[in-house]
Amino acid sequence: MKKKVLALVLIVIILFSYGCLSNKSKFSQNDLIYFIMTDRFYDGNKDNNNFSDVDKNDLKAFHGGDFQGIIDKLDYIKSLGATAIWITPIAKNQPKGYHGYWIYDFYEVDPHLGTMKDFKKLVQEAHKKDIKVILDYVVNHTGYDSPWLSDPEKKDWFNSKREITNWADQENVENGWLYGLPDLNQNNAEVRDFLIENALWWIDETGIDGMRLDTVKHVPKEFWEDFVSEIKKKYPDFYFLGEVWNDNPRYLDLYHHTGIDGMTNYSLYNGIRKAFTRYGSVTTLAHAIEQEKYFTSPELNGIFIDNHDNRRLISDGGDYGKQYLKQALTFVMTYPSIPIIYYGTEIGMEGKADPDNRRFMEWDKIENSEIFDFYNTLVELRNTNSALQSTKFQLLDHDKYFLSYLRENDDESVLVVLNVLNKKKDVTINLPSNSLKFQDIITNNIYSVTNNQLSLNLKPLDILILKSK
Ligand SMILES: [Ca+2]
Ligand SMILES: [Ca+2]
Structure with missing residues (x-):
């Protein structure tokens, strides 16, 4: 009997220590993130399409995709080898904010995408299939028409109106208005507390597993330290993916030191885009690989080919776009970091500059897609070959x-x-x-x-x- 008790105590101790050790993040390099712009993915509920800013012929208006659409396609997403989805911001936007980055109300779900109940259902259904949910979250700015702009009590919530003109000046990058978007002043304790409380509210309410943090370099590092530590106090294994649009790993890693787990790896991205394209060369990519040593945790970075801010790689490759895309897919699917696959890349969707790179998902192209077959071969290799699960890369x-x-x-x-x-x-x-x-x-x-x-x-x-x- 004594032995049994002792064994039980030991098991509890082992489980407890394992819990502590694994607290750092729910994510590892074995994850794969599928990145979805909800409005452009799948229309699962026609009843939420009756808004005046829904127009499928206008790439700058809403197109009808919603949470129910993602729920309907979870088996497809799972088949892509995805262990997580990242979806664009879901807070209520000003009219035509189909992408989610023009927030009007931080505590409301955008009705074009569904209700809070629908979103909670999406998180639950994803979890049933072992798919984690990463919500895109914006603290840098509000939409152009934020009601706060005319609220006398929130006069000090914004930095004074001034565009970002000097991108080499960190002060200007942090406190200037990005493309005219009203820039929130996170140095104001009221703003800081509001944003932290709001983020915690979304996590408490919905059970999401991580956040992709938008425009990280436009917000002071002191804010990120507070933000991340407050959330990790309550959710120690919550994963933060920071968007720092800069290709210098040493600059990117400064943000890792605020507590953010992984960065969108623009250093490797830059190398990928210069290698797998017309008249390409691998020099930049090889250099970026050598520079990976400057990251504290390169395996928790997101590595990507395409996203909603850049032209799709296939469209820059001319007659050989498909072959270049296959090469780029080969690289990201065999590299020891977390691949982020932007919706449609797996079927070779075309797309030039924003908003052309945000076309509605072309579901009818899957069947005969040579890219899709190739992508699935890579998924199979990634899922079955143990060498790809090590961190070693030579x-x-x-x-x-x-x-x-x-x-x-x-x-x-x-x-x-x-x-x-x-x-x-x-x-x-x-x-x-x-x-x-x-x-x-x-x-x-x-x-x-x-x-x-x-x-x-x-x-x-x-x-x-x-x-x-
Ligand atoms: Ca809809
Ligand atoms: Ca700012």
Whole structure:
């Protein structure tokens, strides 16, 4: 009996310590985030489309997508290998704020998207399928027509009206008005407390798992320290993904030190966009990979190809857009960070500058999409190959036009070789591992290693994804 009690006590102690250790964040590099602009994804409820600013022919108006639409498509989202969704802000916006970033009321759900009850149902249904929910959250500004602007009691809630003109001046970047959006003064304790209370209210009410923080570099770091620590006091494993639009890892990591778990990795993004495009070169990408050492927790960063602020990669690739997208997908799905897949990228949707990159999801294109088939091959590899679950990433031989790297653990390895040049290329790769044979996951071809070297005749724009055999 004594032994049983002792064993039970030990189990409790072990479970408790594990709980403490795993408190830091609900997320790891094994997660995959699917990023949805709710209004542009799927219309699951026609009853909330009767607003004057719903117009499917106007890319700057609402198009009818809603929470019910996401609920209806959760099985699809799950099939993409997603363990989480990030959805654009849901607080009530001013007219035409289909994207969610023009907040009118911080305590209301935007009625175009559904009700609070619908949103809670979305979180519950997602959780049933082991999909976490990340809500996009804005503290930097309100919408242009915020009622606070004419409220005499909230006169000190805004920084004085002045555009951001000097992007190298951090003071101007933090306190200036971004594209004319009324800039909230987080140095005012009332504003700070309001925002923290409001964020906690959303989490308490809905049970979301994380927040994607908008326009992080436009808000003082002292605010983020308070904001993150107040929320983590109550929700220690809550995940924060900070949008810091800057490609210098040392600048990005300053924000990690405020407590934000991961950053949108614009450093790698910049490399990806310069590599997998017409007349591309991998020089910037290889440099960005080497710079990853400046991040404290690079594995908790989000790594992405497309988002709602930039042209879709496929549309910059001319005749070879599909092949470049496949190369970029290969990279993000085999890199030790959290891939963020922007809705539609998995089927090769086109899109130039905002708002063209926010077209309604093209559901009818899935069936015959070559990109979708390729994406699913990558999901399968990511879900089944243990080497991709380690944090180890080794950059191997590369030059301006080709890149090779290895993911390896004790049991398995994955070797990726990408030729961004539209010409044949012969390369020799020096391998640190003992693998003697590799198999191509697409063609099943076998490659033999001699004296730790692998010689390859790469085809134009080739993609080789080889696993140890
Ligand atoms: Ca609708
Ligand atoms: Ca600001």
